[in-house]
Structure formats: C-alpha cells, structure tokens
Amino acid sequence: MFVIPWVQLKLAQLGRIPGPIFWLPLIGETPQLMQSPFKYMWKRWLSYGGIFRTSLLGQQVYVVGTQDILRSVWSDEEAFEFHVPGKTFSMLINDIRHLREPRQHAFFRRRLGQALSPAAVAANLLGPMAAVMRRHLDSWEHRGRVLLSHASEELSMDVALEVVTGHPLPSSPDAKALVRRLFRTVLNGLYGLPIVLPGTAIYKALGARRQLMKILWPLVEAEATEVAARVRGGKEEGGEEEDGEDETLPGVVTAGGCGEDAEASARAPTLRRRRMVAGAGDDGGGIGVAPLRMLEAQVSSALAGGEELSAILDPEQLFERALGTVIAVDETSRHLFFASVAAVARAPDVRSKLEDEQRQALGKYGHELSYSVLGDMPYLEAVIKETLRLLPVSIGGFRIAKRDVQLRSGFVIPRGAVVYWSTHLAHCCDPALLPRKPAPEPARGNHPGPWFRSLIGAGSAGAPGGQEPRRGLTVGVYDTVGGRRALARSIDGPTGLPAHLDFQMRFEEAFRPERWLIAETRPKQWAAFGGGGHLCLGQHVAMAEAKLLLAMLLRRFDFRLEDPEVLRKASLFPGPTPRRGTDGLLLTSRPL
Numbered sequence: 001m002f003v004i005p006w007v008q009l010k011l012a013q014l015g016r017i018p019g020p021i022f023w024l025p026l027i028g029e030t031p032q033l034m035q036s037p038f039k040y041m042w043k044r045w046l047s048y049g050g051i052f053r054t055s056l057l058g059q060q061v062y063v064v065g066t067q068d069i070l071r072s073v074w075s076d077e078e079a080f081e082f083h084v085p086g087k088t089f090s091m092l093i094n095d096i097r098h099l100r101e102p103r104q105h106a107f108f109r110r111r112l113g114q115a116l117s118p119a120a121v122a123a124n125l126l127g128p129m130a131a132v133m134r135r136h137l138d139s140w141e142h143r144g145r146v147l148l149s150h151a152s153e154e155l156s157m158d159v160a161l162e163v164v165t166g167h168p169l170p171s172s173p174d175a176k177a178l179v180r181r182l183f184r185t186v187l188n189g190l191y192g193l194p195i196v197l198p199g200t201a202i203y204k205a206l207g208a209r210r211q212l213m214k215i216l217w218p219l220v221e222a223e224a225t226e227v228a229a230r231v232r233g234g235k236e237e238g239g240e241e242e243d244g245e246d247e248t249l250p251g252v253v254t255a256g257g258c259g260e261d262a263e264a265s266a267r268a269p270t271l272r273r274r275r276m277v278a279g280a281g282d283d284g285g286g287i288g289v290a291p292l293r294m295l296e297a298q299v300s301s302a303l304a305g306g307e308e309l310s311a312i313l314d315p316e317q318l319f320e321r322a323l324g325t326v327i328a329v330d331e332t333s334r335h336l337f338f339a340s341v342a343a344v345a346r347a348p349d350v351r352s353k354l355e356d357e358q359r360q361a362l363g364k365y366g367h368e369l370s371y372s373v374l375g376d377m378p379y380l381e382a383v384i385k386e387t388l389r390l391l392p393v394s395i396g397g398f399r400i401a402k403r404d405v406q407l408r409s410g411f412v413i414p415r416g417a418v419v420y421w422s423t424h425l426a427h428c429c430d431p432a433l434l435p436r437k438p439a440p441e442p443a444r445g446n447h448p449g450p451w452f453r454s455l456i457g458a459g460s461a462g463a464p465g466g467q468e469p470r471r472g473l474t475v476g477v478y479d480t481v482g483g484r485r486a487l488a489r490s491i492d493g494p495t496g497l498p499a500h501l502d503f504q505m506r507f508e509e510a511f512r513p514e515r516w517l518i519a520e521t522r523p524k525q526w527a528a529f530g531g532g533g534h535l536c537l538g539q540h541v542a543m544a545e546a547k548l549l550l551a552m553l554l555r556r557f558d559f560r561l562e563d564p565e566v567l568r569k570a571s572l573f574p575g576p577t578p579r580r581g582t583d584g585l586l587l588t589s590r591p592l
C-alpha cells in the first residue's frame, strides 16, 4: 500500500513527473481516457496534480492542464514544437510545416488571422453561413424530426465546404453530394487504425482522397493561379504588413447581414463573392485590416514564408490545405452544433432565458442577425461557452519538448517527450469552479496520518520534494495532495465527480451559463480554443456559427429531444457523440 506513494516521492525528489506505474501494454490508459475523459482526468488530477505521466496510444505522454504549465506549453515555442500524434493523420496530410516551422507558422497565422478575423467573419462568412443554415433548417422543418448528430454533421460539412474553405465546388447536386461523401470518408479515416488493407477506414480514406483531388483540382487550379498572380503582384510579397492577429479585438462590426444578398453571395463563385462583399467595407467593417479569403490567405502565407510558387500550386499541397480547413471546421463544429442544441433542449430554464433574449433582440433589431447583433446576445454567448466547457469538442493538443524543460514547480519535462495539453484536465481543476477551501480533514479514517505525510512530504506529488505549494498560480490549496484528497472526500454522488463536471447525473447543476456573466464565477481555466502561439484561429467562426444556428432555431421552432437523457448516454471522445439512435430531435414550427 505504501509502495506507490513512496515511488512517487522518489520520482518527485528527482524532478521526475509522477504518474501511474502500471498500464496496459500498447494501449496504455487510452481506453479509460476515451471512455470518460472527465472521470479519468479528475482522478489523475486528485492523485498527481496539474501534470502527470502516462501512456496513450502506445506512447509515453506528459499530460498537463493547469494555468502555469499550460502557459509555458502554449507559448514557449523555443521549448515546445507543435505535434500531431497518430499515423493516420500524417497519411492523409503529409505536410504541416506551416504549423510546425516557426517562420512559416508566423505567416500562416497572420494571413489566416485575417481570413478568419471578426471582420472577415462579418464581411465574408456570416451571410453565406446563414444561407446554408436556412437551407438546412427548411429541411429540418419539412421532416419534423431529425437525428441531431447526423443533421449537425451534414450542416457542418456544408458550412466547411461551401463557406469557409472558399474553394469552388462542382455545380451539379449529385457531384456536390459525392464530394461531401468523399470528404466524410477521408475524415473517418482519421480515427481508424493505420493499416492500409482493403476495407479498413484508412484504405477507404486514401482512395477518397485521390478521387477528391481529381474532382476538385480542375476547379481550383485556375482560381489558385489567379490568386497567386495577384498576391505576388501585391504589396504582401515581402510579408511586411501589419500582423493580422492583432485583430482579435472584441469585434463589434456592422457588415454581413443575412438577407437576400447573403443567399446570392452564397451561390456566387468565390472571387465574385469577394467583390460582392466589398460593399460591406473593405476595411472589414471598421476593424482596419482587409479581410482575406481563405484561399488567398493560404497562398499568400506560403509565398511569404518563402515557398516556391510551383510548390504552392501543387495540387497535393492545395488539397492538403483545404483538407486541413475542412478537418478544423467540420470535426469541431458538428460536435458543437450537436452539444449546444442538445444542452439547450435538455435545460428548460436556459432555453426560456434564451427565448427572452431573442425576443428582446427581435424588438431591438428586427430580423437582422448580423455579427454586431449576434454580439449583443450575452446569454447566448454564455450558453455556447458553457457547452464548450462541459462538453468540450476538442480534447486539446500535443507538443514535443525540444529540450529539457524545467517547470516552475520544479518538475522537468525531458527533451523529446510528447506533451498532451488536455482541455478536460484544465476544465476539471478550474480554480473558479472548485470550492475555495477543501472540506476539513476528518480526525479519523483510513487516510495517511501526519507521520506518513511527513514521510511522503507535505506537497507529495503536487510539488517535488515536499516543497511548500506555490500559491496563486494553479489552484492554491489544491496544489497539495492533502488538499485534493480533502476535496475528494467532500464530494458525494454516484460518479465521484464534482457538480461542475457531472453533466451525466447532475445536468442542471453542471450546465450553468450564468457563471459566465459575473467576473467572480467566470471560469479561469477555460481551454476550449487552446491558447498562446497556436490559439484557435477559427474561434470567431466557431462562435458565430453556433450563435447563428441557435438564434435561428429558437426563433423558428419549438424543439425537444425524444430522449432527454441523450447527453447522459453520450460519449465525449473525440467530441460529444450520442449513442446511436438516441438523439431524435422533434421540431414544431412557431415564430417567436
């Protein structure tokens, strides 16, 4: 019984990061993580604190999730290199230099920052997005019942393909449907085993990838060449212009309404569409940097990063960039659409507050749903942030340590280590959501007594060598194993999870958008979009599309889940996914 704490102590004294000692060969702790990421992370955090070592997918991994460590992993690009684990991803996308290589990455972020800024969302994306959503909601209305997860998947794929990538698509409905199906097959390949044998997911994905390139290249080639010529002739060549990333101002912009023009613009080919929205303000509606189209952003960032034109116009390269965008949009938005609608349908109080807010907006702005109108819906924004906190759609990200990295806590992440920053871990131990003080220690019980704690050191696995816990950086009192144990003892309930995480058994207590409306209760370790050097570039797109969908849905329908417990039965990996067939959503039209 004392062996494991003793080994932990020894490791901690050596600056070695603690973690479980036994795990299954090859798969390690992957099944526990996949089955219930919050339960897994909560238990591990109670035992080890904000950093621990484990094995995932056959690889030793250092999992991190508290503010001080996240800050370093997110921002110190000298120490940590962006990494995508799993062979299937690299089989489908060979080249991620634009994410990994610092110079190319800087240009990529600048240009993509412009293409995905609030100004660009308002001017270029919101209108076409609303048109696509309206088309889907018409079909939902016609059917009266949809399987929410599947309907969300169809919608997110159309938003990704028709709106965000900005690439031309075939015009015939059959060919479009084929393109969608092929992209879905490619994406399914990401989650299979990396075994290329007839019938495997990756085999099908590689076949679909080849077929897609054949269909799309003739459509994209002319436009890409034209864009490249324009970009080369323009002032951007030297890459000396302002940094578009600085635009992440709380963008309140006025352009980009959702009326008939938006419908027309959604149908127009990309370049024409750009000219049409120019009327919305080439300065992007007042933010000051011209919004770019995605294709231009990708071509210009590669040129500025020093790539040869021939390499940029290589069909493979262009396709991979487009595929990267589809993955970024679809693999996240479909889960967010599903989770946010399901959560609102599950929580009548939340829904009636949302309806009140929509009534107010209708009274103030009429039927307009522009970026600035969506920006004036604080409760809706809180609902989406709370959805992303409780039902994260991204599990986090990976880095490789380029050298030994000494953390402030004294632990050392060794050179070459794979580091996994976990959204679930960050949300588990958010200092704003934990009680300020753990429950007092009981006088008796089978917990280690003072003699044992002095043996293992007061800080135990939370700080090497039993040093005093560092306060104010992570969760203060919970930096010590004693503090965390006391906290664990104060939690009752069948899952062993605290109320702020227990969406399965205590949904009403867990899902509380109100916490976002007051500074004191607002989560402080919210990591839904990551942070630092790789902070999600699509966060304004993601927030806008989720707000738009919910606003349109609330204004048009009374909706309810056939099975109100769909979220209780859902799995959270890789994003909120219902058990097959449990996610029927019934819709009745009624104007608000």
Ligand code: HEM
Residues within 6 Å of the ligand: 099, 109, 112, 116, 164, 325, 328, 329, 332, 333, 336, 393, 394, 396, 397, 398, 527, 528, 529, 530, 531, 533, 534, 535, 536, 537, 538, 539, 541, 542
């Ligand atoms: C709910 C929706 C979304 C979530 C939760 C999400 C989450 C994330 C996270 C956590 C990262 C950081 C990964 C890391 O640090 O390793 C990231 C990066 C990124 N996201 Fe998103 N994302 C979403 C939607 C989108 C959309 C719609 C787009 C594109 C339109 C997008 C584009 C990107 C890009 C390009 C990066 C890489 C940034 C870089 O490496 O510099 N994301 N996203």
